[in-house]
Amino acid sequence: MKKFNVLDHEMVPEHVIISKKEVEALLTEYSITKEQLPKIKSVDPICKEIDAKSGDVVKIIRDSLTAGKSIAYRLVVD
């Protein structure tokens, strides 16, 4: 039995927790509230791996088939 890090899987894009300042900038850019962001559960295997807590905003750098790279955000919820 070997240990496998889920972040290494080819279907898992890069997840980064962004700082409070970046969250502010993001929310003002789109003039939205935090709750309007798509969600990710705090029990999500990726959240456990990068240690994201409820209330954090995760930046996801996806490999997009149309745009090359695309950036998405998810709010961590319980």
Place this chain on the structure above:
Amino acid sequence: MRLAKKDTVKALERRGIDAKTAETLCNAGFTMGKLKKASIEDVMKAGISKTSAGKVMEKLSKIDTKVTKTTKKVKKEERGAVTPLLIDSKLKGLPLPLSIIDELRTYLNKVKPTEAQLERILQMSVDAYERARIEPCEAVGIVAAQSIGEPGTQMTMRTFHYAGVAEINVTLGLPRLIEIADARKVPSTPIMRIKLEPEYARDREKARALGWKIEETNIIDVGSIAVDMAKMQVVIELNEKILSRRNITAEEIAKKVGAETNLDVQLEGLKLTVNPGRHSYRGLLQLVEDVKGITLKGVKGIHRIIIRKENGEYVLYTEGSALKRVLQFEGVNASRTKTNNINEIAEVLGIEAARNAIISEAMDTLREQGLEVDIRHIMLVADMVTAEGEVKQIGRHGVAGEKASVLSRAAFEVTVNHLLDAGVKGHVDELAGVTENVIVGQPIQLGTGDVELMYKAKE
């Protein structure tokens, strides 16, 4: 026709061919295009002497070379105007997606434009991109639904199909698409595609051995099971060949069966006897079922493994899916191993991986049927379905059922329940969506209808 002839004659005269020759050529049916491609022999057939035919050809080709020479000169002037470094720095600040920037970079480095041309190209690219983008207030959801729905009507209902994978049944076509949209907990034909580490992927024997390790082995697979009514016991006859192939010994089986049933198991050669100690016929039959259900070896749920060679490496296909456990096996290339069970992916690899899985599964299902749906529609569906952090279905227990508007929900399915519920609880419909406004006969909030005019009165 006559006009065309006159034009050709004029064009030929301009090139220094005398009027008489030009007219004979035109009468023979030559046009400028045809003449350029024609050989001297072709021209001579029109009734012109060899010398004048040669002159015609010479004059035509001369003009052509002159033209190409001038274009070459222009190109030379352009060359060396901008460096790849400048192109890079200009591209960096553009509001374009990465794939378009990459494409622009390769082309620009090939073409080598002047700085003014570069500016123009970039400006035009940005303009073209802005034009191609979806406009605000566009009904993207409806467009996606129609774009998936129409090709969906052409899908065959045929459920089972051997999709190149030897002997493994795969649900494809419409049933599979419905399965993806309904976010079924377990698909009707779960399948895993296990990629292997290089040393296993090249060696068939090693791949096979790993396959036996992963495949679930039950008593039924290694021998026969019978009930001895006279002695009131269960007798298992093991097959030696299969035992060695599956790399399991009779002792191991005896131990495992003993541990699982908590009963006394005796082993004589290849004969296994389980003595239940209780003397009821029904109890004995139940014991047989229990013994059959014991997993002797491998991963529970992986019923069959098939080895295929793909692009020079051996790949294991499984009937049944257990991603989490399979990823832990030595020799499995965990980062490239996949399953078609989307919920399992969400559980093991997270919601973003599930989103990717939905996109690729839906696209593959459509493509297999020869239908090309733009990936953006599927991406929108995948985004909607995974927006809450878990894979929801599209139907009334998922995306459609969680809409804020009572009327919108009632318009979809189980109308009475929604209306009754809303009436009892005193829900208010804000009439903010499309469906509600269609029902009450107001302008819908789409396109120009979504724009509101406001007047700020002067104080």
